[in-house]
Amino acid sequence: MRRIDRIVILTGAGISAESGLGTFRDEGGLWAQHRIEDVATPEAFVRNPDLVHRFYNARRVQAAEAQPNPAHHALARLQADFPGDVLLVTQNVDGLHEKAGVRAIHMHGELSRALCAACEHRWDAPPEMSVGEPCPACDKPTARPDIVWFGEIPYHMEEIIEALQTCDLFAAIGTSGQVYPAAGFVEEARMSGAATVEMNLRDSDMSYAFEEHIVGPAxxxxxxxxxxxLA
Structure with a gap:
């Protein structure tokens, strides 16, 4: 049996769905009311910053009210009790992992943070952001949500790739397998000899690359x- 000392876990929107936070594909949710091109790209922010701010203000309120579910708490328990290393990488921006006590790398940013588009200073975002808010570091009116939009490079990629190349087990939870570079993490881990497991409600676009599949709610x-x- 393969010895497991280092675990890397990737989580996506599916792990937060049971906490009331919708995924891209949910009908009736925030994403269903907007095109990605209108609220989740740098070009959208240039074209209509007021709409983008209103969209993320609404998401920020939702995330602040949401509570972790048993999946988030279980991962906190794993980080606390596993005798080896457990690195959790999330595509989620909602902060539910932290509410459960998980230490997570946010490759797509965080709703609770703001970013200056001019000097890249970061700070805690207020509940509502608006067009023309000044950066507390350079005072330019270029504050934006600290979110990685489509067309931008995810955060912490060097650290993530290094972890994937040295892990013994890679797990993906609640991810669609459609968004790169995260969709390619399983193949990076496999090339390094790691065991791989996918937990999802249904097959993802990358299910074929995993050794083990666990189907059901997170x-x-x-x-x-x-x-x-932990047994």
Whole structure:
């Protein structure tokens, strides 16, 4: 049996869905009311910054009210109790991992943070951001959500790739397998000899690349998986 000392976990929107935060594909949610091109690209922010701010203000309110579900708490338990290293990388910007006590790398940024488009200074975002807010460092009116939009490079990629190349187990939870570079993480881990497991409600675009598949809601599958790892 393969010895597991280093675990890398990737989480996507599916792990937060049971906390009431919709995914890209949910009908009736915030994303269903807007085109990605209108609210989640640098060009959208230049074209209509007021709309972009209003969209992320609404998401910020949703995230602040949401609470972690059993999947988030199970991952916190894994980080606390596993005798080796557990690195959690998330595509989510909602902060639910931190509410559960998880230490997470946010490759797509965080709703709770603001970014200056001029000097790249970062600070805690207010509940509502508006057009023309000044940066506290350079005073330019270029504050934006600290979110990685489509067409931008995700954060912490060097650290993530190094972890994937040295891990013994890679797990993807609640991800669609459609957004790169995260969709390619499983192949990076496989090339380094890691075991791979996918937990999802249904097959993703990258399911073929995983050795093990666990189907079901994250609130059920993740705690059971963590129990198995810690046994």
């Amino acid at each position: 609130s059920k599958t993740v705690p059971a998986w963590v129990d198995r790892l």
